[in-house]
Amino acid sequence: xxxxxxxHLTPQDGxxxxxxxxxxxxxxxxxxxxxxxxxSGIIIVGGEGAPEGKGRQYDIVFHWDAAARRFVPREADIxxxxxxxxxxxxxxxxxxxxxxxxxxxxxxEESVEGDSRRLKTHDAYTHFFLxxxxxxxxxxxxxxxxxxxxxxxxxxxxxxxxxKQPLVIMVNGNNVDVxxxxxxxxQSAIWAVARGENVHVEGITGEPKQPGDDGQYTTAQ
Amino acid sequence: xxxxxxxxxxGINVVLKKAIALAHxxxxxxxxxGPFFASYTASVALAGGTATLENAPANKLDLxxxxxxxxxxxxxxxDLGLILPHICIPPVRVCIDLGWFGEFCxxxxxxxxxxxxxxxSLPFAFNLDVSFGFxxxxxxxxxxxxxxxxxxxxRFDLTPMGPVIIxxxxxxxxxxxxGIPGIGPLLADLINTVIGAFTGxxxxxxxxxxALINAVLSLLDLLNVSIPFTLLKFDKQQTFxxxxxxxxxxxxxxxxxxxxxxxxxDHELIAEGQLA
Numbered sequence: 001x002x003x004x005x006x007x008h009l010t011p012q013d014g015x016x017x018x019x020x021x022x023x024x025x026x027x028x029x030x031x032x033x034x035x036x037x038x039x040s041g042i043i044i045v046g047g048e049g050a051p052e053g054k055g056r057q058y059d060i061v062f063h064w065d066a067a068a069r070r071f072v073p074r075e076a077d078i079x080x081x082x083x084x085x086x087x088x089x090x091x092x093x094x095x096x097x098x099x100x101x102x103x104x105x106x107x108x109e110e111s112v113e114g115d116s117r118r119l120k121t122h123d124a125y126t127h128f129f130l131x132x133x134x135x136x137x138x139x140x141x142x143x144x145x146x147x148x149x150x151x152x153x154x155x156x157x158x159x160x161x162x163x164k165q166p167l168v169i170m171v172n173g174n175n176v177d178v179x180x181x182x183x184x185x186x187q188s189a190i191w192a193v194a195r196g197e198n199v200h201v202e203g204i205t206g207e208p209k210q211p212g213d214d215g216q217y218t219t220a221q
Numbered sequence: 222x223x224x225x226x227x228x229x230x231x232g233i234n235v236v237l238k239k240a241i242a243l244a245h246x247x248x249x250x251x252x253x254x255g256p257f258f259a260s261y262t263a264s265v266a267l268a269g270g271t272a273t274l275e276n277a278p279a280n281k282l283d284l285x286x287x288x289x290x291x292x293x294x295x296x297x298x299x300d301l302g303l304i305l306p307h308i309c310i311p312p313v314r315v316c317i318d319l320g321w322f323g324e325f326c327x328x329x330x331x332x333x334x335x336x337x338x339x340x341x342s343l344p345f346a347f348n349l350d351v352s353f354g355f356x357x358x359x360x361x362x363x364x365x366x367x368x369x370x371x372x373x374x375x376r377f378d379l380t381p382m383g384p385v386i387i388x389x390x391x392x393x394x395x396x397x398x399x400g401i402p403g404i405g406p407l408l409a410d411l412i413n414t415v416i417g418a419f420t421g422x423x424x425x426x427x428x429x430x431x432a433l434i435n436a437v438l439s440l441l442d443l444l445n446v447s448i449p450f451t452l453l454k455f456d457k458q459q460t461f462x463x464x465x466x467x468x469x470x471x472x473x474x475x476x477x478x479x480x481x482x483x484x485x486x487d488h489e490l491i492a493e494g495q496l497a
Contacts, residue, residue, distance in 0.1 A: 014328035018321065054323045091328035094307060122321050128330040130402065151402035163403065166315055166327050186310065186402025188327040192319060 001133050004203030006125040006191070007117040008101035011092040014126035015104045015116040018055060018087035019045045025113050029062045029071035029090070029102045040071065041078040043106070049084030056086045063092070064099040071102055089126075090116070119171075119199040124192045126166075127201075132185045137203045139191075140174030146181040146189060154184065163187045170194050224478070228453065228490040233282065234272045236452060237443075241267045241287065244441045249295075252429050254422040256303035261295030261341060263433040267349075267441065274485045281485070282353040282368060289375070289438065290346040293430045297341060297386065301334035301397070304418045305411055308332050310403035332404070337397050339389040345434070347377035355483045355490070356449065363456055364481040366492060367449035375438060379427045386426065390419055455481065455492070 003010055009029075019025070028040045041060070050056065058080055062071040071092075080088070090104045106114035119125055129135075132150040136143055146167070151159045167189040170177040173196050181189060193199050228236075247264035270287035309329035319325035353368035394415045398408055443450050457478045463471045479497035483490060 011333070012330055016322065016325070050323075053321055057322070057324065057326055059328070087322050087325075089326070089328055092331070094309075094331035095333040124319075124322070124325070126327050128328070130330065151405075152399060156405040159402065159405065163311055164315055166317060168317065168319065170320075184402070188315065190319065190325070190327065192322075194320070 001135065002127070002129060002131050002203070003101065004127055004135055004137055004201065005101075006119060006199075006201040007103060009090075009092070009103060009116055010101050011095045011099075012128040012130055014089050014091040014124075015114075016087055016089045016124035016126065017104075017106060017114040018085060018122050019043065019082060019113070020049075020052075020084055020122075022046045022084055023108050023113075025106050025108050027060070027088075027090070027104065027106045029073075029104055031070075031100055031102055035070075041073050041080065043088060044079070044081045045084055045086070046081070047083045050086060052085050054085070056082070058082055058086060058088045060088055060090050061093055062090070062102075063094075064096050066096055066098060117200060118197070119191070119193050119201075120197050121193055121195050123199075124190055125201055126188055126190045128188045129183060129185055135203055136205075137201050139171065139176060139199065139201055142174050142176075143204065144169075144176055144179045144181075146183065148187075149182070149184045151185045159184060159186060166190050168192060171196055171199055224459075224494045224496055226455075226492045226494070228492070230272065230274050230488045233274065233452070233490060237270070237272050237284065240443050240450070241270055244443050246437055246440050247291075248433060248437045248440065250429070250433050250436075252426075254425050255418070257297060257299045257419060257422055257426070259295060259297045259341075259426060259429070261293055261430065261433065263291060263293050263430065263437045265289055265291035265434065265437050265441070267443070270349075274488050274490060276486055276488070277484045279485075280355055280483075282355070282490075283350070284353070285350045287349045287351070288346065289349050289377075290344070291434070291437075292345065293341055293343040293382070293433075295341045296338050297390070297426070298336065298338035299390075299415070299419075300336055301394070301415065304415050305334050306414075308404065308407070310401075312403075332401060335397050337390075337393050339386070339393050341386070341389075343382045343385060343430075345377065345379060345382075347375065349373075349375050349438075351444065353450075355452075355485075357481045357483050358449065358451075360451075360454065362458070363454045364478060364494075365451045365455075366453040366481075366483045366490070367451050368443075369449050370444060370446055372446060373444075375435065377431070377434070379431050379434075382427055382430065383423045387416060387419060387423065391416055453490075453492070455494070459496070 025043045060077040104116040132148045135146040171193045245266035249262045268288045275281035309331040314326045316326040352371045358365045462473045476496040478494045480495040
């Protein structure tokens, strides 16, 4: 089964953060809080802002430097200049042996702008599902479910059709609009936080029981 | 005073059959060819064979039709990441309109190609013909008639193993790669890439297996070119008793076998000793 955990990002994960305010932000992909001094790059937000909902996407791709034991962005991503309301999707190149999971930390001059461990309003977490199976995950106090079909159970055409559309799960506080998602291996899911603070998605082991009246699942212990 | 002892061809066969029945051993080796690495054991056992004696001056023992059977067991592993190209899926990014973001494109997943390995169990069998010369060795309190094997090159053909190994690798790669979603259209090309890489080294792999089989054969006592194989032994001190009913005072006589020669005559191994 995939590791599904927005606090521990793997090459199957992405973390999206929109920048609404001008400023200079340093970003890093870190293994622990003790590494905070290790910045990877800088994002300069300035100029005339794009209308909300019309921002441009920028990608920052990290790879694991085994010798230095740290994540390093592509050369072109070290200094990024964007406009207000543009957004950045932090992601990873192919994993190398020994590569650990990490989290993304974006720091402004005085405060933390974004932290993939604590998703907040307008952040998003993405996961590319590689291995089929029944996934249960906790978001806040609630438990939800995603059924991932085996891509070999369908034709190549059908698989391609399905994977062209990611599963979008809107998060409002601790609630999601898709309590039980059904996708296929090779398809991505996006948890888009419409409203929330300190949100994280954490896969759990154990078979989920049938949904309750509220459509939520509780997990067998 | 001389003494003569003859061992028939049949007798020689009886002695050698015992030696052949005990001849089995194995050895292990490892090797690397680019992204492929193998850890393998060759085990061999001998059976059958017929000994014939060649009269002097050849003075040879020919052992024909010895069945050498055994197996190469072990594994071949390979790092697909060293063979296959860097691929991210889906090949075209998936983009949607996502509320406050606008057009949002999901990250691609760049594949970390898995490690793969296959288990080997490749039986082989071939017949071996070898020739031996005779020599008499002083073994201290005994004389030994030993066999000196003529240098030999066993002829065997392991090339049929090639397609078997390639088929196993193809099955393993197919199994590994078909578990990765989104590369269906590339699957055939990716498998061909791996098979193409292995085809370049398959003859080296089989050559290494053959070298190990040769090495294992040389470990067998009977086929060891460095250490003679002792066929027969005689105590140097021989006790002779009267041929007829002993008369009073005809005590057994101890005589020393001072020298010994071994020759083949009329399909018999004739050992002639000089008593002192």
